[in-house]
Amino acid sequence: SQQGEEDPQALSIQEGENATMNCSYKTSINNLQWYRQNSGRGLVHLILIRSNEREKHSGRLRVTLDTSKKSSSLLITASRAADTASYFCATLRVSNNRKLIWGLGTSLAVNP
Amino acid sequence: EPEVTQTPSHQVTQMGQEVILRCVPISNHLYFYWYRQILGQKVEFLVSFYNNEISEKSEIFDDQFSVERPDGSNFTLKIRSTKLEDSAMYFCASSEGTSGANVLTFGAGSRLTVL
Numbered sequence: 001s002q003q004g005e006e007d008p009q010a011l012s013i014q015e016g017e018n019a020t021m022n023c024s025y026k027t028s029i030n031n032l033q034w035y036r037q038n039s040g041r042g043l044v045h046l047i048l049i050r051s052n053e054r055e056k057h058s059g060r061l062r063v064t065l066d067t068s069k070k071s072s073s074l075l076i077t078a079s080r081a082a083d084t085a086s087y088f089c090a091t092l093r094v095s096n097n098r099k100l101i102w103g104l105g106t107s108l109a110v111n112p
Numbered sequence: 113e114p115e116v117t118q119t120p121s122h123q124v125t126q127m128g129q130e131v132i133l134r135c136v137p138i139s140n141h142l143y144f145y146w147y148r149q150i151l152g153q154k155v156e157f158l159v160s161f162y163n164n165e166i167s168e169k170s171e172i173f174d175d176q177f178s179v180e181r182p183d184g185s186n187f188t189l190k191i192r193s194t195k196l197e198d199s200a201m202y203f204c205a206s207s208e209g210t211s212g213a214n215v216l217t218f219g220a221g222s223r224l225t226v227l
Contacts, residue, residue, distance in 0.1 A: 030212070030213075031213055031214075033215065035218075040201075040221075040223075041220055041221065042116075042203055042218035042219050042220045042221050043155065043203065043205075043216075043218045044218070045215050045216065045217070048213055048215060050213075088155060092213070092214050096168075098143065098160055098162075098167065098168065098209075098214060099157060099160065099168055100157070100214065100216065102154055102155045102156075102157070103154070104153075104154045105154065105155075
């Protein structure tokens with residue numbers, strides 16, 4: 001099955017630095033969503049970007065979408081130790097507008 | 113803020129036993145989902161449910177699995193005869209289904225350990 005792929009798989013930074021995670025996908029999409037998962041917990045929706053949008057902001061989060069390259073990036077600015085989590089991208093395909101296709105996730109560690 | 117609740121948070125069972133995982137989706141949501149995540153691996157779609165029937169299921173969702181909405185609030189996942197490889201976190205999610213964006217709200221998960 002087609003799925004998104006995030007890179008890097010793991011990222012370790014110092015508090016205060018910016019963290020950038022990337023996601024690539026394979027098919028035409030309606031939207032792309034980023035979710036966060038703290039260790040052993042459920043996924044929490046962070047931000048959604050529609051296929052006709054190029055950039056979106058929410059607090060310290062900035063998401064970009066390049067549909068020509070079929071890729072997205074999630075930037076977390078001024079990271080905090082509490083941002084330590086796994087981050088997943090999920091795409092809503094044009095051909096199936098109910099089923100999200102998930103990436104493998106990026107594990108982010110923010111060191112105090 | 114409305115949330116999806118799941119019970120139990122952790123269940124240990126013997127191989128071959130039946131397990132029922134329970135979920136209470138957000139009350140005005142129309143679509144319900146089960147996902148699973150084997151430790152350290154990706155989130156895998158199992159099944160989606162709408163209008164009291166399965167709308168889509170993955171190849172993982174074989175005859176050992178079933179879902180039910182027995183009343184107006186609960187949404188259950190049953191595994192008839194558990195196998196060792198069923199050990200995973202099982203997440204229930206729901207979405208409004210009206211906006212077209214399909215943003216999912218997830219529960220905290222039920223950890224299933226099959227011995």
